[in-house]
Amino acid sequence: SSDELLVQAIRDNDPLTALADSEAGPLRRLAAVLSAGRAAIDRKADVEQVLWDMWQASGLQQRWLRLSERGGSLGRQADAELDAVVALFHAAATYADRLPQEGVDGFADYLLSQRIAGDSLAPSAVTSAGVELTTAHGAAGREWTVVAVPAVQEGSWPDLRPRGSLLGVERLVDVLSGVDADTVSAIAPVLAEERRLFHVACSRARSRLLVSACAGDDEQPSRFIDELGVELVEVTSSAGQAVQRPLVLSRLVGELRAAVCDEQADPGRRRRAARQLARLAAARVPGAHPDSWYGLAEPSTDRPLAGPDEQLTVSPSTVDLLDRCPLRWLLERHGGTDPAQLAAVTGSLVHWLAQRAADGATVEQLRKELDTAWRKLDVGAPWFARRERERVHHMLDAFLEWLRRSRDQLTELAVEFDITVELPPAADGVQRVRIRGRVDRLEKDGSGRQVVVDIKTSKSPVSAQEAAEHTQLATYQLAVWLSGGEPGGGQLLYLAKPDKKTGAGKVVSQPPLDEQGRQEWLHRVRSAARAGVGPVYVARASTDCGRCPVRACCPLQPEGRQVPS
Ligand code: SF4
CATH class of the missing domain: 3.90.320 (Lambda Exonuclease; Chain A)
Structure with a gap:
């Protein structure tokens, strides 16, 4: 096929003399890039060096930088390409740090196995408009008209958890430098660094800075907020004050359902909510139709799964599960x-x-x-x-x-x-039981x-x-x-x-x-065997409950309580 011919031409360094220069040029450049990579691999260069040699051989750096400086749509495209290259080098550096013994093959496998791009702290081009989400580190040296620093809570800012490298090399350096860990606080430098980062984040705004935090029973605003020296504006949310509903369909459905089911509510409001729910149900919005509401459907039957004359067949693993918890057996058997x-x-x-x-x-x-x-x-x-x-x-x-x-x-x-x-008949003569299984x-x-x-x-x-x-x-x-x-x-x-x-x-x-x-x-x-016939299936709590795959449907568990028992 033409694909195979192309691969062969590039791999064999074919001069492609049969083609015009305009047609063969891109292929020759690609062949040169691959050849630079191959040469670097042959001399056992590490991943970053192989990438660097290929990047140099591509000759794209000057071209993309020129386009980026010129701006416009081509400039934005060049910015995106340069960002991708920087992210690639950053990924290679991180990979080489983590797995220094691995080569280019391992790095290629690693990249191919990524379903989503790995998070990267590598700097990227400034976009002209929009909202940018970044970390305090990523904001250093940059400016925006409006900057919002949210969730400045005590405990997360400053985050004073001890940190360091996996092997604690920094402590070794302290010991070798004669620093006495008993007299010098390990927290002080962390606090100073957190304070510095907070000031970096807050000093990025050209005209407006918004800093927000919550005060409640479990959380407090950060001590750093006081250090800003500005008057705080308190925004409260009390029981009487309506909290805005997020613009999410499931929340709207929940609110309408709550209104419909509230017997104390104004009948007109309940009717209006019911009308809106009916519209959503007609549009097949999940959760809108009462048929799908927990606890409203009647049991489809209260008959046992087998009559007194029927034979019951159980495998040893079924006996085990039924013996432990009949409800778990029922739910697992039916798709749990x-x-x-x-x-x-x-x-x-x-x-x-x-x-x-x-x-x-x-x-x-x-x-x-x-x-x-x-x-x-x-x-x-x-x-x-x-x-x-x-x-x-x-x-x-x-x-x-x-x-x-x-x-x-x-x-x-x-x-x-x-x-x-087959088991011998029971004294009451009801339901014959058979064991069927496969012995390893x-x-x-x-x-x-x-x-x-x-x-x-x-x-x-x-x-x-x-x-x-x-x-x-x-x-x-x-x-x-x-x-x-x-x-x-x-x-x-x-x-x-x-x-x-x-x-x-x-x-x-x-x-x-x-x-x-x-x-x-x-x-x-x-x-x-009889416990598996129903119609009542007992939930039998045991040490297995922690690993039970159907605990979300079990009335003995907090997460399963909404299921009517
Ligand atoms: S959580 Fe425990 S009691 Fe509930 S179904 Fe599972 S095993 Fe049975």
């Missing part, structure tokens, strides 16, 4: 979680690799298959994707090491083994008993006590027993936390279910 979470994808990948290992795949094959599968995943930023892939590689190593070491005690019976068993690995111990192995990719193993009560393992053990096998216990195999000495995945075991345990778990599985 993101099924494409990275942890779930990584988990599936590791399980698949474990299965391939059981099929006899060699270590090299497994690594290759992992890399191939990984390339097809959208894992996010390149540095994060690299780290996660390393993590999965380590989990694979931990699994293979566990497999090698455990063969003395365990013999593989099945991998990714589907199991379906089913092994046989030295006594011929069946051991359930559940592979985990989470980073925090449970304690031995928690493992003894682990619902999923116990439900699998129950299923083994109901299918005619002799349960030999369960193992949670944590691959993200390998044993430090052996490198094998960490195992936390559950003892074999005895007769009493079987009866107890029969009862718990039945109760969990």
Whole structure:
């Protein structure tokens, strides 16, 4: 294609003699810029030097400066181009400071991975009109007709939090210079610098300066405001004074809804608000139609999800969730979680690799298959994707090491083994319950008993006590027993936390279910299955609530209280 021909011509330094100078000129200049960059990379120059050589070779500096000085639309365009170049150099300098060992490739990756341009403190061209937002540092040396310095609050101006470099080099310099940290205040220079910055910001105005701050129970104006030596104008907002509504549609809808629902309000006002809401609802403005208001809709049904004659099917993970909190199970089951979470994808990948290992795949094959599968995943930023892939590689190593070491005690019976068993009928004869699940690995111990192995990719193993009560393992053990096998216990195999000495995945075991345990778990599985039928779903608070993905809809949580319970 023509694109490929162009790339080839530029890369091979083709003199392009077949073209007229006016046509070949831009290409030759571009080739010269790339060639300067290539030469700098070959002599192992750092990122900033490579950029500088390319910029010099471009010859654009004088041209854009001339256009900028001349002004007009071309001048503004040149200003924007120069700003972009300055920002690029600034980004390169910051990148080189942070990652001095990285080269041009890394910098290019970094730039390409930016979804939005990184914040830059690099100076930019002055625009002729409009409002400019800048920091006190950015305002130094410049002037505007009107300057507003908002939110001058004590605590943020001055901001007296201790600061310095990550490694505290400035303290080392103090020690070497003989400065005694016990007698010299570390705060004083910070306060002086904050005061200087405030004066820089306030001295930028040619004709008018506005400084504002709030005074309330929790916040106070900065001490610097007194130092301005001007009389303060107090603007109060009392309960009787109407606060202006921001010009945002959602706030308008909220105000109209409040007016409509206020039974004490003037009926005429309520009618007018209802008319406006109807107009917004007709225009499909979110939140305007009463159908979408919290708490107004009637329940669509109060019938349970299954009748007394229907069979209930639960998986061990469902039993676990229902046992912990039926409401969470209901909300998660109906769209409350993101099924494409990275942890779930990584988990599936590791399980698949474990299965391939059981099929006899060699270590090299497994690594290759992992890399191939990984390339097809959208894992996010390149540095994060690299780290996660390393993590999965380590989990694979931990699994293979566990497999090698455990063969003395365990013999593989099945991998990714589907199991379906029916519980004996309950005494009340209502609702038969069936367990259906997939065991990661089913092994046989030295006594011929069946051991359930559940592979985990989470980073925090449970304690031995928690493992003894682990619902999923116990439900699998129950299923083994109901299918005619002799349960030999369960193992949670944590691959993200390998044993430090052996490198094998960490195992936390559950003892074999005895007769009493079987009866107890029969009862718990039945109760969990029935809790999933509804129509009432209990919110059961526990230590899991902090990580619960549906807490915003839970009436036990402050953020979920608006949901009628
Ligand atoms: S926050 Fe706690 S009680 Fe509420 S749904 Fe989640 S787990 Fe259940």
